[in-house]
Amino acid sequence: MEEWIIDKITEKNNKSREEILNLISQRKNQFPELTEDAILRMLATENGVIPIKRDYKIKEINQRINHVNLSAKIKRKFPPRTVTVKGREAKVMNFVVEDETGEMPVVTWNENYIDKIMSSKDGEKISIANAYSKENPFNGIIELNLGSGSAISINSTVTKQKEETKIEYKKIKEIKDGETADINGFITRLFSEDIYLIRCNICKKKVDVECDIHKDKALSKTLRIRGIFDDGIYSSSITFFDKQADSLLNLSQNQDIKEKLNDISFGLYQLNINAKMNKFNDNYSLTARKVTKTGYNLS
Numbered sequence: 293m294e295e296w297i298i299d300k301i302t303e304k305n306n307k308s309r310e311e312i313l314n315l316i317s318q319r320k321n322q323f324p325e326l327t328e329d330a331i332l333r334m335l336a337t338e339n340g341v342i343p344i345k346r347d348y349k350i351k352e353i354n355q356r357i358n359h360v361n362l363s364a365k366i367k368r369k370f371p372p373r374t375v376t377v378k379g380r381e382a383k384v385m386n387f388v389v390e391d392e393t394g395e396m397p398v399v400t401w402n403e404n405y406i407d408k409i410m411s412s413k414d415g416e417k418i419s420i421a422n423a424y425s426k427e428n429p430f431n432g433i434i435e436l437n438l439g440s441g442s443a444i445s446i447n448s449t450v451t452k453q454k455e456e457t458k459i460e461y462k463k464i465k466e467i468k469d470g471e472t473a474d475i476n477g478f479i480t481r482l483f484s485e486d487i488y489l490i491r492c493n494i495c496k497k498k499v500d501v502e503c504d505i506h507k508d509k510a511l512s513k514t515l516r517i518r519g520i521f522d523d524g525i526y527s528s529s530i531t532f533f534d535k536q537a538d539s540l541l542n543l544s545q546n547q548d549i550k551e552k553l554n555d556i557s558f559g560l561y562q563l564n565i566n567a568k569m570n571k572f573n574d575n576y577s578l579t580a581r582k583v584t585k586t587g588y589n590l591s
């Protein structure tokens with residue numbers, strides 16, 4: 293079973309692992325034809341957890357999974373072999389990747405990837421997008437397969453087969469009011485004024501410096517960073533609150549917050565952002581939900 297889904301439900305709904313496992317076995321009695329995984333996905337949806345995961349650690353890839361993104365290191369390469377499949381010659385290559393959770397074999401039949409990997413050095417970083425994992429029928433070991441819809445990037449050099457099969461990024465213009473979508477692009481500007489949202493927790497109101505009534509008794513200070521995000525075609529204002537603001541600031545190695553903001557303001561950082569859109573007439577305003585730095589060059 294996909295443990296991460298159980299973790300997500302646990303996190304979100306304060307249910308214990310045991311409760312979830314109990315629910316699964318109850319449902320199993322009700323719907324004996326469903327697999328435990330299917331039931332788990334059903335429970336996830338019922339509990340407001342979207343059971344789609346794309347970024348994995350090696351340890352989590354322990355069964356057949358269709359869309360796997362993985363960041364790892366190339367550990368070992370085996371020379372490509374030529375084999376005959378259905379009367380035709382084809383090249384296949386195996387290599388091993390590792391991350392902090394373990395190592396796993398990868399197999400590819402794609403000549404571009406074979407060349408790319410052969411010219412890499414052991415220990416180099418590799419980002420794999422949209423691979424799939426399955427059991428090798430000969431030894432029972434789970435392997436990662438790079439198919440024609442996958443993309444790999446070694447040390448930020450990019451090889452792509454098919455762009456459209458990767459994570460579906462929306463263009464800012466396509467996002468509807470109220471919709472949450474994944475976007476990819478650059479921060480082209482950050483505003484360094486007013487980066488804290490100050491509230492009086494007794495009045496539950498936004499205040500400037502302190503509350504007129506309660507002074508500084510119950511003030512809370514939250515990061516709120518505003519800027520401009522550009523997807524290459526269109527740009528929109530974007531706001532990063534709290535944790536998202538933190539992940540944004542963490543992109544810069546600088547210690548000082550103003551320096552960090554300055555650093556990130558010049559479009560140097562290509563980001564994947566999951567954001568919610570609010571449209572007022574022609575004003576686009578995004579609120580970041582998740583911020584990830586990307587190694588891919590999608591331009």
Ligand SMILES: [Zn+2]
Binds near residue numbers: 492494504506507
């Ligand atoms: Zn107050």
